[in-house]
Amino acid sequence: MLSNQNNIDKLTLHLKRDGFPVQQIYRILPNKNQCFDYVLEDLEIPQNRIDFYTNSLQQGEYLLVINSTESQIKQIQAILEFLNMVDWEIYYTPRAYQVNSSKFDDFTLFDDSIYSMILN
Numbered sequence: 001m002l003s004n005q006n007n008i009d010k011l012t013l014h015l016k017r018d019g020f021p022v023q024q025i026y027r028i029l030p031n032k033n034q035c036f037d038y039v040l041e042d043l044e045i046p047q048n049r050i051d052f053y054t055n056s057l058q059q060g061e062y063l064l065v066i067n068s069t070e071s072q073i074k075q076i077q078a079i080l081e082f083l084n085m086v087d088w089e090i091y092y093t094p095r096a097y098q099v100n101s102s103k104f105d106d107f108t109l110f111d112d113s114i115y116s117m118i119l120n
Helices: 004-017 036-042 047-058 070-082
Strands: 025-028 065-069 088-092 115-119
Touching: 004 025, 004 047, 004 065, 036 047, 047 065, 065 070
Parallel strands: none
Antiparallel strands: 025 065, 065 115, 088 115
């Protein structure tokens, strides 16, 4: 979870500068969408983590989901370390490309890739 929009903007700027496709980044805003759990279920996130993320979003935190290939994860990790963002998780989600974007309000669409990183 990220505590403010500034952290999301900073990370997104670095990813974009390094050539990462920004259309593979989901930004889930606090209190903007009440179907957090459905979104995370579609990504096949474990239920205990869905509960954590949903509670954090309801308390005003931001969630950033980055859909990436295995090779892109190394690029993202380097940027996260540079920005001193150390609390994140990786989930293998073979259905990431099938996520129904109509459930999202303020999100960018996923590309066809197989890994999702969740910053928390």
